[in-house]
Amino acid sequence: MEYETLIIIPTYNEIDNIIRLISRIHQTVPAAHVLVIDDNSPDGTGDAVEPLTKSDQRVFLLRREGKLGLGTAYLTGFRYALERGYRYIFEMDADFSHDPGHLPAFLEAIKGADLVLGSRYVPGGGVENWPLWRQLVSRGGSLYSRVILGLPYHDLTGGFKCFRRETLEALGLDSIYSEGYSFQIEMTYRASRKGFKIVEIPIVFRERAEGVSKMSRKIFLEAVLRVWQMRLTIS
Ligand SMILES: Nc1nc2c(ncn2[C@@H]2O[C@H](COP(=O)(O)OP(=O)(O)OP(=O)(O)O)[C@@H](O)[C@H]2O)c(=O)[nH]1
Numbered sequence: 764m765e766y767e768t769l770i771i772i773p774t775y776n777e778i779d780n781i782i783r784l785i786s787r788i789h790q791t792v793p794a795a796h797v798l799v800i801d802d803n804s805p806d807g808t809g810d811a812v813e814p815l816t817k818s819d820q821r822v823f824l825l826r827r828e829g830k831l832g833l834g835t836a837y838l839t840g841f842r843y844a845l846e847r848g849y850r851y852i853f854e855m856d857a858d859f860s861h862d863p864g865h866l867p868a869f870l871e872a873i874k875g876a877d878l879v880l881g882s883r884y885v886p887g888g889g890v891e892n893w894p895l896w897r898q899l900v901s902r903g904g905s906l907y908s909r910v911i912l913g914l915p916y917h918d919l920t921g922g923f924k925c926f927r928r929e930t931l932e933a934l935g936l937d938s939i940y941s942e943g944y945s946f947q948i949e950m951t952y953r954a955s956r957k958g959f960k961i962v963e964i965p966i967v968f969r970e971r972a973e974g975v976s977k978m979s980r981k982i983f984l985e986a987v988l989r990v991w992q993m994r995l996t997i998s
């Protein structure tokens with residue numbers, strides 16, 4: 764049921780997106796709760812969301828002192844979700860790359876799965892407005908991880924996913940070591956190693972129109988190396 768759903772959205776300088784996104788989410792899934800994890804965005808994203816948490820009982824905000832990274836933002840959000848008993852827990856970006864219109868399909872799929880991956884690289888999925896180099900990096904990154912980790916999934920770096928609470932409980936959140944793109948790979952790999960049922964559903968990913976990209980060479984290189992660490996250390 765929808766009131767059991769928490770959508771976690773980490774934000775860093777998303778003032779042009781976040782309020783509109785929350786309202787679009789609630790048009791599509793009115794009963795879903797939204798948790799924004801803001802890292803003291805210099806553009807005032809946290810201050811913009813704060814009033815909403817007073818006027819709308821479905822909106823929650825955690826403010827951290829500074830930019831501590833996407834991975835730890837999600838881990839904080841997952842712990843929050845588990846403590847409060849949510850059943851279906853989403854990861855979602857703030858920049859409209861992840862279309863709220865896909866949320867009902869996730870909620871349908873999670874009924875028969877432990878983890879649902881929004882996938883750009885299955886039939887019906889896709890990417891809009893990405894330059895060729897970025898498509899190649901993304902597809903290459905998924906293929907590389909897929910081969911080294913022996914996973915059957917097509918999109919391993921995506922950040923639009925839905926976990927059943929039991930899956931997060933079993934993963935051991937304290938043992939997650941990755942940041943950036945490798946965080947997404949590591950969560951899926953750990954879930955797969957534990958034998959959870961993982962389902963991919965098609966999503967169309969749209970490049971951000973507002974705000975600034977945080978993609979960096981460092982995040983990319985981390986993923987290249989971390990995949991080997993995962994293969995060697997996660998049983
Ligand atoms: N709380 C928090 N959120 C972050 C941090 N880094 C990124 N985010 C958020 O995580 C989500 C994904 O980051 P993006 O910058 O969109 O990363 P991306 O999709 O790989 O790259 P672009 O869309 O090209 O910018 C967005 O909602 C960001 O605001 C961080 O250090 N802390």
Ligand SMILES: [Mg+2]
Binds near residue numbers: 856858860971
């Ligand atoms: Mg983005």
